[in-house]
Amino acid sequence: MTRQWQLMRDAQTFLEASRLANNALKGIHFVQIARKKGASPNAFHVGKVDDGIKLLERLLTTLEARERDEIVSSEALSILYSIYQGRLVASYPTLKQTISASIEELQKFKRGEVATIEDAEELLEIIAGSTAEEAMKASARVRIFMMEAR
Amino acid sequence: MLLVEQKANILLSKITFAEKRLEELTSLDEILGTYVKDLADRLNTLKNQIGIAQSEFREFIEETGFGESNYLRATSQQRLLKDMLRSYEEIEQSFYLGVDTFLPLIPIWIHQRHDENTRRAHKLLVNFIQGLLEISAVPGGVMTILGETYECLPLFWEDVTKHVIFATFSEMQSLQRWVLLTHEIGHAFYDLNFEEFNSSVIPQVVRKILERRPSNIGERDLENIIYVWARKWVPELVSDCFSVKTLGPSYVIQFMLMALDSEPDHIDVTHPPNNLRVSFMMELLDSLKLPDFNIDFYRDVWNSYSQSITQPSSQYILDEKVVEVALTGINSVVSATPIRNKWAEILSTRESLSGGNMPDKDLLSILAASALLDPSISSDWLYDELLERYTSGSDAP
Numbered sequence: 193m194t195r196q197w198q199l200m201r202d203a204q205t206f207l208e209a210s211r212l213a214n215n216a217l218k219g220i221h222f223v224q225i226a227r228k229k230g231a232s233p234n235a236f237h238v239g240k241v242d243d244g245i246k247l248l249e250r251l252l253t254t255l256e257a258r259e260r261d262e263i264v265s266s267e268a269l270s271i272l273y274s275i276y277q278g279r280l281v282a283s284y285p286t287l288k289q290t291i292s293a294s295i296e297e298l299q300k301f302k303r304g305e306v307a308t309i310e311d312a313e314e315l316l317e318i319i320a321g322s323t324a325e326e327a328m329k330a331s332a333r334v335r336i337f338m339m340e341a342r
Numbered sequence: 343m344l345l346v347e348q349k350a351n352i353l354l355s356k357i358t359f360a361e362k363r364l365e366e367l368t369s370l371d372e373i374l375g376t377y378v379k380d381l382a383d384r385l386n387t388l389k390n391q392i393g394i395a396q397s398e399f400r401e402f403i404e405e406t407g408f409g410e411s412n413y414l415r416a417t418s419q420q421r422l423l424k425d426m427l428r429s430y431e432e433i434e435q436s437f438y439l440g441v442d443t444f445l446p447l448i449p450i451w452i453h454q455r456h457d458e459n460t461r462r463a464h465k466l467l468v469n470f471i472q473g474l475l476e477i478s479a480v481p482g483g484v485m486t487i488l489g490e491t492y493e494c495l496p497l498f499w500e501d502v503t504k505h506v507i508f509a510t511f512s513e514m515q516s517l518q519r520w521v522l523l524t525h526e527i528g529h530a531f532y533d534l535n536f537e538e539f540n541s542s543v544i545p546q547v548v549r550k551i552l553e554r555r556p557s558n559i560g561e562r563d564l565e566n567i568i569y570v571w572a573r574k575w576v577p578e579l580v581s582d583c584f585s586v587k588t589l590g591p592s593y594v595i596q597f598m599l600m601a602l603d604s605e606p607d608h609i610d611v612t613h614p615p616n617n618l619r620v621s622f623m624m625e626l627l628d629s630l631k632l633p634d635f636n637i638d639f640y641r642d643v644w645n646s647y648s649q650s651i652t653q654p655s656s657q658y659i660l661d662e663k664v665v666e667v668a669l670t671g672i673n674s675v676v677s678a679t680p681i682r683n684k685w686a687e688i689l690s691t692r693e694s695l696s697g698g699n700m701p702d703k704d705l706l707s708i709l710a711a712s713a714l715l716d717p718s719i720s721s722d723w724l725y726d727e728l729l730e731r732y733t734s735g736s737d738a739p
Contacts, residue, residue, distance in 0.1 A: 198574060198577075200439055218426070221422035225419060258549060272569075324431065
């Protein structure tokens, strides 16, 4: 497989991760806006936060599993790659702590126990942004190749 | 109409365009038919995603009072707008990757099946690919196109992964080169068996990379190396292993010809160094113990070039323990060895071809044997003979 086609696979993986993180962010922001107005948030948006929780749990599980000979999420490996290409400079122990804290924060947010979730939101924004950027880079290179090929 | 609404409409019109193209297809052949159904499902999903994005945007306007005459000031509203726009970006890119790349291939496929200049060669090629799929137990038909170079285009449509295989147009009559397509089928094999690789080989490789981490390698470099191995090199080496176990020496010899270059140890993020790949293939050939094949001759041929110009790397990405774990794991998962049963037939076919005779053998054996022929023996006649044998009498495969 030529390097351009390999990028198709990468772009798909990054896009899916970005979609999940972005779904969670949309849920969070809709809920925040509703709560600020004193309205009860739409259950659909509250449910979207679960996409973020699942994504972060998969990342955490992969970080732990890969230290043992256990199944890793291939998608999570790509997410870790993309976030370390970008702004994240945390060591693994710090990253694990941040992910765990973010999962807890998101669960509390869902239950309405906290109004703001700075850590989780920032982490999801890093994931959504960096994976979207990697997807964009990958598909831009595929695009150039497709034009040349035709 | 708001800009975002116009954007949604443009995306919807692209989907409508694609749907119409699919509807216009009459008398679908068996292979294209399987793609069309899955693509139609993919278009439906994209349409649903646009519907959700549109409805979320309407809700966003209700909640925030957003209009294009002023901008938002509340932080959560600004952030939500960003999320909304990112959703559209994702849909646009998904459409590009899954539809824009594939849609133009449909008329190319149809054209090559019917055009007087390509029809017969294309049919021969499709027959060869079908033979490869059968011998290697990779299910389904695969669209094959005479294109720019040997490659495999993967398409991810929901839970379905499809592939389009390309062969080099200028090598249409160089039949011995077609065995290189085995590597491309190997990528389909990898996708088909992804869970098995993901649950065995990849964790072992990642574990070994972490275990062997030098103290001067930071997290960023480490993630790079894990990513390259897990997402790029393992699939490439799986395809190589699959190819050797399917077509044996025929593949290895043609691969050596293709891979011969001035930098056999060059580290490329997308492919392992050629020296590593060839040495893996030689190990596999050794373990196959195919009779009447002098593996040392070919090993020496490769080494005469590579050892003369090699610059062995001590880079961490090529740590010998990591390499060992990867190759051992791949070798154990790619367990089938169709070449063992096919080898005798390929050898006898080569004997006939060397004498200028066309044997009564299957296409796969003939092309695999042609890849083993002494290059000084002309096989120009073979192409015409095979066209006559496999493609006369009907318009399309």
